[in-house]
Amino acid sequence: MKFQNIFVLFFAVSMFFSTQNIAAQSDEVVINEIMYKSLKAFDTNDWIELYNPSDADLNISGWLLKDDKDTRHFAFPANTIIKKRDFLVIIESKNKFTNVHPGIENYVGSFTFGFGTDDMVRIYNSNLQIVDSVNYKSKSPWYPETDSLGPSLELISHELDNSKAQSWRPSYVMHGTPGRPNSATHTEDEGIDDMLLNVFPNPAISSINIEFDTQVDGDLLIEVYDVLGNKVKTILENYMQSGYYNSYWDGLDESGNPTPTGIYFIKVKSPNGILNTKIVKSN
Incomplete structure (x- = not known):
């Protein structure tokens, strides 16, 4: 009996230390990049990139991705982890996405609905609480060039309010930068003082x-x-x-x-x- 108690205590302590660097729930995840209509010649179908800016890995198992309709959603599978200060891409089509981006491995999918030219991207946690949402358009003050012309819609910085059009830019890299830092973070302001x-x-x-x-x-x-x-x-x-x-x-x-x-x-x-x-x- 004494041995059993020691074993249970050892197991509990081991589990604590093995999971203490993984956040089960966090509201820090950011919708960071959106490809809602790709170039026809390089059709990836739709994809959404999330960013985890925190210092802990984030477990988003059971979270939901939705567009502007509550009846359409994608549930993140078990053991879906976004590593600290890293990215995760949610894709509509594995074949089309990997044909254009063959080196990207940090993705999950596939979801069975597409995003429109004027739509919403919404992320809910496993308690069905809204974590982040973006209501984007394909016309000014948003960016028409992200509508089937090649660039994705990139957030300039995860510290900006991503509900505002001025916080976004078309990607300077054709077909976007899924799973890696955004190109729009290294553009207009670089060298501006000189x-x-x-x-x-x-x-x-x-x-x-x-x-x-x-x-x-x-x-x-x-x-x-x-x-x-x-x-x-x-x-x-x-x-x-x-x-x-x-x-x-x-x-x-x-x-x-x-x-x-x-x-x-x-x-x-x-x-x-x-x-x-x-x-x-x-x-």
Whole structure:
């Protein structure tokens, strides 16, 4: 009997120490990235990325993913863990997702419903309490380029209010960044103290003016990229002294051919950082 009591105590202590770093319930999980309509040529179907910003692994077994309809949901299977400061992707189609993202392993699924262009992503814990929700749109002030043009919808920082459109950006990496840090966290603000950039008009029909004021001497590179991440044209590549400069993009590619209407990115690289600015070329 005494031996039995010692065994039970040992077992209880062992279980405590083996699970103390896994949070059974937490409201810290964040909806971090949304792909609601992928590019047809690289169709992943829909997927949602969650982020656990806490210092403990998070057990979300039995939690629910829902869209704007309570009748549609996906239940997270047993032993679903999001590791500390890590990501988990919930996918609609394993075959389509892994064809485009073959190296991503931290995913679960598949859910049997799709997300619309104007929809909600909702996460409930096992007590059916709302943990996080995002009500996104495909029109301004949200981002139309995330509607079937390739980019995903990325949260700039998990510390921002993800219910607000200004807390999100289209991914700067085509097809998004499921299961890894968002590309939108390393864009406009990088190096902003060392160079001021103004691009206009935007949208533009023909040429686009590029004004910049660099406060340090050094190599400067200005390039145009399309939404697929292909370089369209190099605008400037030179050593520049600090000062105010004016350049432009004539809407042509490197070979002098007119570029189609659509979304492009002006990428400016200076000694102290990188700036990416989205532009729209219209008819």
